[in-house]
Amino acid sequence: MICARGRVLSAGPDLLxxxxxxxxxxxxxxxxxLLPDPDVRARDPLLPRPMAVFRGGADxxxxxxxxxxxxxxxxxxxxxxxxxGVLGPLGNGFSVPEGPATLVGGGTGIASLYELAREAPAGTxxxxxxxxxxxxxxxxxxxxxxxxxxxxxxDGSLGHAGLVTDLLKPEPGSWVLACGxxxxxxxxxxxxxxxxxxCRVSLENTMACGFGICLGCAVSCDTGFRYVxxxxxxxxxxxxxxxxxP
Amino acid sequence: xxxxxxxxxxxxxxxxxxxxxxxASGTCGYGTELEPFLDLxxxxxxxxxxLTLAPRAGNPSPRIVETPSGMLNAIGLENVxxxxxxxEKLPAIPEGVVVFASVFEQxxxxxxxxxxxxxxxxxxxxxxxxxxxxxxxxxxxxFGQDPGGLADLVRACRAATRLPLVVKLSPNVTSxxxxxxxxxxxxADGLSLINSLQALEVDVEARRPVLYNTIGGLTGxxxxxxxxxxxxxxxxxxxxxxxxxxxxxxxxxxxxxxxCGARCVQVGTASYRDPGTAVxxxxxxxxxxxxxxxxxxxxxxxxxxxxx
Numbered sequence: 001m002i003c004a005r006g007r008v009l010s011a012g013p014d015l016l017x018x019x020x021x022x023x024x025x026x027x028x029x030x031x032x033x034l035l036p037d038p039d040v041r042a043r044d045p046l047l048p049r050p051m052a053v054f055r056g057g058a059d060x061x062x063x064x065x066x067x068x069x070x071x072x073x074x075x076x077x078x079x080x081x082x083x084x085g086v087l088g089p090l091g092n093g094f095s096v097p098e099g100p101a102t103l104v105g106g107g108t109g110i111a112s113l114y115e116l117a118r119e120a121p122a123g124t125x126x127x128x129x130x131x132x133x134x135x136x137x138x139x140x141x142x143x144x145x146x147x148x149x150x151x152x153x154x155d156g157s158l159g160h161a162g163l164v165t166d167l168l169k170p171e172p173g174s175w176v177l178a179c180g181x182x183x184x185x186x187x188x189x190x191x192x193x194x195x196x197x198x199c200r201v202s203l204e205n206t207m208a209c210g211f212g213i214c215l216g217c218a219v220s221c222d223t224g225f226r227y228v229x230x231x232x233x234x235x236x237x238x239x240x241x242x243x244x245x246p
Numbered sequence: 247x248x249x250x251x252x253x254x255x256x257x258x259x260x261x262x263x264x265x266x267x268x269x270a271s272g273t274c275g276y277g278t279e280l281e282p283f284l285d286l287x288x289x290x291x292x293x294x295x296x297l298t299l300a301p302r303a304g305n306p307s308p309r310i311v312e313t314p315s316g317m318l319n320a321i322g323l324e325n326v327x328x329x330x331x332x333x334e335k336l337p338a339i340p341e342g343v344v345v346f347a348s349v350f351e352q353x354x355x356x357x358x359x360x361x362x363x364x365x366x367x368x369x370x371x372x373x374x375x376x377x378x379x380x381x382x383x384x385x386x387x388x389f390g391q392d393p394g395g396l397a398d399l400v401r402a403c404r405a406a407t408r409l410p411l412v413v414k415l416s417p418n419v420t421s422x423x424x425x426x427x428x429x430x431x432x433x434a435d436g437l438s439l440i441n442s443l444q445a446l447e448v449d450v451e452a453r454r455p456v457l458y459n460t461i462g463g464l465t466g467x468x469x470x471x472x473x474x475x476x477x478x479x480x481x482x483x484x485x486x487x488x489x490x491x492x493x494x495x496x497x498x499x500x501x502x503x504x505x506c507g508a509r510c511v512q513v514g515t516a517s518y519r520d521p522g523t524a525v526x527x528x529x530x531x532x533x534x535x536x537x538x539x540x541x542x543x544x545x546x547x548x549x550x551x552x553x554x
Contacts, residue, residue, distance in 0.1 A: 001282045003521055035519065040496055040526070043315045046466055047518055085520065208310055208317060208518040211282070213275040215321045216310035225303055225324065246307045 001211065003087040005038050009060055011078040014137060016051075016063040018084055023058040026089035028096065028115035029179075029202055029234055033210040034063070035085030036074035045071050047208050048085060050229070052112040052179075054138065061086070064111040064137045090210045091233045094200065096120060097175040102127060102197075103147075104188045106164055106180025110137045112202050112233075113179055122146045129164025129184070133157040165191060172196035178237075182245050189237035199237035203228050205246060220244040252535045253542040254528065256290070258487050258510050259410035259435035261371045263290035263344055266543045267500060267528045270491055270514035271296055271348035271374060271414070272321070276335035283521035288528065290510055291344030293438075294335065296376045298351055299360055301327035311447050311456040316466030316493070317515060318445050320459035323350050323379075328363045336369055345369060346412065350376040354395075354402045361406035372410035375403050375434075378418075378441045378463075390416030390441070393428055400432035412489065415439040415480075417469075422476045423483035430484050437480065438489035438512065440473045466515040467493040474506050481507025481548060495523060497530020504546040 006020035016034070033048035049071035056062040067073050078084060094116045102125040105113045110128050117126050126145075129152040130136045136158065142149055150167050151159025160167055165187040170176050176192040178185045179202035192199035205228040208214035217228040220241035226232065254265035264287075271293035274280055286292060304324025311318050326335060331347065339345055347364050351357040361373055377390030377399060389395045390413075400413055413429040415422060417440035426437055442463025447456045455461075473492025481488055487510075490503030495516035503511050516523040531543055540546060 003283050038520070040520070040523070043467060045312060046315060046515070047312050047317060087521075205307055206310055208312075208319075208515075209521070211279060211521070213273060213279050213521075214310060214319070214518055215304065215324055216307075216319065218304060218307050218309060218324070220306065244306060 001088065001090070003085070005083045006061065006086045008078045008080055008082045008084055010080055011076055013067060013076050014064055016065070016075050016078065016084070017056070018061045018063075018086060019059060020061055020086055021058050023061055023086075024089070025057060026053055027093035028119060029094035029112050030089040030091050031210070031233060032086050032088030032090060034075060036071065036078060038083055038085030045074065048087060048210065049075070050090075050204065050207055050210055052202070053089065053115070054111045055115050055118070055141075064108070066108050087210055090229060092231070094177055094202070094234050097124075097177065099174060100171055101125070101175035101177060102168060102170050104164060104168055104176060104178040104180065104184070106130065106184040107135065108137065109178075109180030109202065113177070114138060114141060116177065117142065117145055117147050120147065123148055125150070127152065127164050127167045129153065129180070131155065163187070170195045170197035173198075175200070178202070182242075185237070186242050189242070193238065200234050201237050201240070202233045203235060203245070204233065251541070252532050253544070254532060255542070256509050256544050258489060259372060259412060261291075261344060261410055263510055265290045265528045266504065266510035266531065267524050268292060268344075268489070268510055268512045269517065269524055270512035271376065273514040273517050276326075276331065277339045277343065277345065280517070280521050284525050286340060286343045288525050289343075291346060291371065293346045293348050293374050293512060294331070295325050296323055296348040296350035297325050297328045297331050297360055298323065299328055299356055301325065301330065306458045308457055311462070313445070313447055313464065314468060316464050316468030318447055318457060318462035318464055319442070320457045320462035322459065328360050332363070332367055336367060339369065341369070344371045346372045346374050348374045348376050348414070349403070350379055352379065354398050357399060358402040358406040361403045365407040365409060370409065372412060372435075373403070373407055374412040374414050374438060375399065376414050376441070378414070378416045388416045388418060390425060391419050393424065396425060397428050397432055400429050400434050404433035410435045412436040412438050414441050416441050417472060417476055418444050422480050426480045426484040430486050434486065436487040436489065437484065438491055439480065440469065440476050440492045443469055443472065465493070467495060469493050470499060474502055477503055477508050478506040478550070494527070495519070497527045497534055500527050500531060501534055501546060504543055505548070505550040507548040507550075509547055
């Protein structure tokens with residue numbers, strides 16, 4: 001785990017690439033806290049933002065996202081050569097499944113699944129969904145992987161017109177690994193449970209630190225509160241209190 | 247003394263701190279969480295997360311939200327409880343780190359029992375009383391807002407421990423000087439301030455409070471001038487040592503608190519932004535002392551010069 005200043009290689013409305021020689025490497029599904037302006041006097045934003053690592057390493061660490069608020073807007077406006085604060089890698093990440101698995105990604109949650117899809121056994125099913133074709137992040141990168149790729153869009157502009165979970169038909173005993181909007185992950189967990197498959201999901205929550213001191217990112221599990229930053233972001237779906245998720 | 251002749255050490259309630267920069271309760275866990283980013287022994291010390299008698303689960307999310315130059319939190323005093331602190335957390339902190347435990351309960355008796363349990367714990371330098379708990383008997387006001395409640399609280403805790411006793415004052419009061427005098431009168435060794443300011447943020451689209459708990463505590467740079475004013479007012483009113491808290495993120499911020507009368511400071515929200523901030527502040531204080539030809543931070547305490 002490091003807290004350092006990276007150098008922006010490129011940035012845009014849905015992408016940030018950072019050069020960070022100190023980066024110690026990471027597992028699929030881990031995340032970093034990103035600070036658009038790491039100057040100690042900067043106040044906008046005051047707190048770093050949690051962001052899943054899309055792919056990469058020390059030479060080019062890549063993040064894919066959608067501008068949803070002030071933090072992501074400022075990240076998208078960074079220019080090549082500028083400094084960005086990076087603290088990470090954080091969280092548990094996904095374990096790469098040894099047996100058959102289906103990956104289910106929705107919206108910006110797709111970004112958390114790319115390296116998992118890359119490392120998963122050939123023929124792994126990867127289901128990606130979004131409002132429209134344009135919203136499916138990093139489509140070309142996924143298409144280059146030796147996985148069985150299917151799409152769903154709300155407007156039918158690519159693949160199945162409807163929910164990505166409509167495509168989910170897991171084998172008993174297989175893995176379902178999901179990241180996306182809470183209703184999507186909840187539905188994936190229900191389908192997995194009904195089919196006798198095991199399901200793990202990657203959550204997000206507001207957090208100030210990313211490493212377990214602010215306690216801002218609590219989620220309710222069968223054993224009480226757990227933190228997205230240190231116990232997650234990947235959780236066993238059967239242990240989550242879905243009704244209490246933000 | 248360093249090679250440059252600067253002595254960064256200060257005395258706080260009879261405890262010698264290697265330097266005046268400490269970590270604030272609730273923002274540094276139980277210390278070890280920060281070890282990947284800094285050596286705790288390089289700091290003046292830490293104030294561990296507030297402890298209750300039994301473990302406490304805290305509030306549902308959302309627990310935090312960023313606001314202009316600050317943040318609100320309503321964590322709900324989640325903690326492992328005093329027994330787990332003594333058996334697991336305190337022994338895990340490296341030797342040589344000055345550790346203050348923070349105590350929080352619902353009733354005076356509960357506070358006193360936690361203090362009793364902490365009394366004499368190996369490696370514990372002192373106790374900080376978090377007086378911002380809603381006091382049921384005072385109609386839900388914080389202990390720190392009610393002169394009578396605060397006096398009862400400090401008296402009971404004083405009787406329960408021989409350790410240095412610091413009272414962390416609530417800023418949500420009319421006269422901070424009056425609250426400080428009450429604590430001194432009941433035997434407190436020191437005062438720390440300010441705790442967070444009660445605040446509210448609204449999601450106008452949803453027409454709901456952002457936080458599950460509705461009200462949260464405002465911290466961060468937004469509260470620093472308020473905290474400075476209160477430290478300065480308190481320093482005029484009481485002679486017991488003061489630890490300044492409130493939005494400190496640079497050495498200049500910390501020095502402002504020293505000038506207003508604080509012996510030492512606590513860094514809080516800034517550690518979320520960069521967990522190494524406190525060590526940078528220490529280095530910045532040394533550089534300031536060198537630049538201004540003062541022997542060390544102790545010489546800056548209360549040295550604010552007023553116009554005229």
